[in-house]
Amino acid sequence: MTMPIVAVVGRPNVGKSTFVNRIAQVDDAIVHEMRGVTRDRSYHNADWNGLEFKLVDTGGIEMGDDDAFQGSIRSQAFAGANEADAIVFLVDGRTGINADDEEVARILRKTNKPVFLVVNKLDHPGRSDEMWEFYQLGLGDPWPISALHGHGTGDLLDELVAVLRTVELPAGADEEEGINVAIIGRPNAGKSSLTNQLTSGERSIVSDVAGTTRDAIDTHVVHDGVPYTIVDTAGLRRKSQIDQDVEYYGFVRAMRAIDRADVALLVIDGTLGMTNEDQRVAGYAHERGCAMVIVLNKWDAVDGPERKAQIRERIADRMTFVGYAPVIAISALTGKNVHRIWEAVDAAYASYSKTIPTSALNGWLAQIRESGHTVSQGKAILRMKYVTQTASCPPRFTFFVNRPDLVTDNFERFLENRMRQQFDLTGTPIELRFKKKD
Template sequence: MTLPIVAVVGRPNVGKSTFVNRMIQAQDAIVHAASGVTRDRSYHRADWNGREFMLVDTGGIEFTSDDEFGASIRQQAVVAAHEADVVVFLVDGSVGVAPGDEEVASLLRREKVPVFLAVNKLDTPGREEAIHDFWGLGLGQPWPVSALHGHGSGDLLDAIVESLPEREVLEEEDAIGVAIIGKPNAGKSSLYNKLLGVERAIVSDVAGTTRDAIDTVLERDGRVFRLVDTAGLRRKSRIDESVEYYGFVRAMRAIDRADVAVLVVDVATGVTDQDQRVARFAEERGCGLLIALNKWDLLETPEEKTELVARLPDKLGFVGFAPVLRVSALKGTGVHKMLPMLSTIYDAYAQEISTSALNRLLTDLRATGHTVSKGGKMLRLKYATQTGTRPPVFTFFANHPRMVDANYERYLENRLREAFDLTGTPVKLRFRQKG
């Protein structure tokens, strides 16, 4: 049900992310001169000569490192290699066989999948003699490449796709795109891992651990979901490092291509300005929305729980359409309700309501006599029709559409929500002149 996987592994700063970007012809992977930029393994869809596969960018493997994430990064890279159908071991041809290359090669020789030894940074054609020392790693033929300029990448890709197994492909358009969003340390990665049932994203108490958006497709009860664990969103004024800035941009892209966003709120700190800002991002981009009150188990008394829920309308009233789940990503409490709720939200987000049903509602609204009048004129809604989905868009034809104010628009939205199941989805209302 998934694309074959090609994992790119190697020491830090050998050009893995540049190589990944070259292979997919995009700037999805973060490229930066600093060591340890890629922490989690990030997945990117790729195509070569009509053969699709998933390319996995991993963190640099180091066996001696002062980085507090060193062990987790190494483990993530090892897991990526273990679950892959093909492994590309990238080394730095400009420095020759370096300390650490032999240790990585030793790990890879234990894997029962094809391993391609790609010697990178041979940016000047004719330097193929630089690859000879790499035969000693015991991984077969070294492949000279330049991720920066593309030299040798075509020949390498030809060989890689020949080694890929045939696999039934799950079309991405069949998947419900779900962006897991929220401020740093809200528990997004823990929730992401709990939903998947495997340790896919590194979980840490350090803000900004997740810098790349990581997609994973899973299937539950006949529905297919594409989950994206995004970098923690924080105020732009606090994004000091360029790396974190690019992660922020990537998170915005994740929201842009999601159908439904899950706003993870840390109940230990309550709903903050950052939570409101993140919710506004999703609402403005027309995403369905689910609010997950995470770490619910940390609230010890019924009074604390009641007070937090009572404050939600004040803090997140502008997304009052979003259902609320109380969960503990660490313990798994309530997480089982999330995927069914996401299905419900998506169904509302993508539904089409017939024009006849909308105009029956309009007839009932006229009978109430509630309308807008100004300067001797009275607003009359003639008929309505749905003109868009994902999210639903409703167009009302009226005699004086400019008379519609914010209060009346809210009134119409509330009546629509009462009449139809619009759980978790924003709606857009349009008003046009009759005729």
């Protein structure tokens, strides 16, 4: 359903992500003492006293700092505040006010939205003497809390929810998650650029610095009447190459996003061609059983048809274990051919959730039996008697046979290939199981 939105803003390291995790009762937002860990804005569901609302975790705002990311982080933070129905402005009760706090307060005083000035890291409740300096920010009474221990958060939420109940939400259809699409790939392949193209806005920060995205970021969109949840994930590489615990947390969030995905968009940097890392990331999605579309990004920067043919040939050769995944060449930067991704995602999801009638499956099995193709060991011959679909998302098929131990990997691949020829299962893995039937 449509829910009110609460943006959490403040300078770096005041405890925004800890606060979000406390209120949402999850550990989705990455918490770390290093500044700049949160960059994009991320959304988290929460509820209090029967009211559900969305919390927006934003990057730390530093008004005078213009490093490689700070301008975009500021934009993302203020974008979160602009779309919110209420704003929680978090400050650090231990260090007191600084120039960035004063500048953010100046901007927030101009908004017509309710602003809650929340003084965090006050781990000993009742110390009112620590609160007086925060009145000079001009945002009313400050709320003392400890996001780490939970002190004061209940009183704050009572007042926040009372304000949210007065908010008039836009009329419209209830929000649906729809098809869950995870955008995965190694660092700097163009995942965030593709996310922004698919969501029609600068939803994720884009930079040529590898590792820009750290959290998994959900965006709900509707395209041609179909709802989708697009999840931009941190770049995936082998765990032995992860040298920061922040990057490790990003890796874990990305793997969780794959776990709940219906369809994974594997983004490959076309200018580099397919690498071992791309193959490994494909393996992550394949092992978790989600449908897949391979996206060759930066295709407009690949020189000549011969080089393009080589890249496609290498993908076909090295990605046989996900040979069911269609390959689409695009440019996320310019938007060229991005529209083709929607059709591919829809087709992959249709295959992923498909249910094939038992009569059709056994008609196909009769043709296999008539062809005489089977396996044997000595005098023992595999006889397949019956097949039925026992699951979907992804599809699973159970064969009842006289000797399951006779089934070889080659014969299983043969059955899968013949099944894919007979039934349209483009984009999805399938699982074949064999049970004994006398």
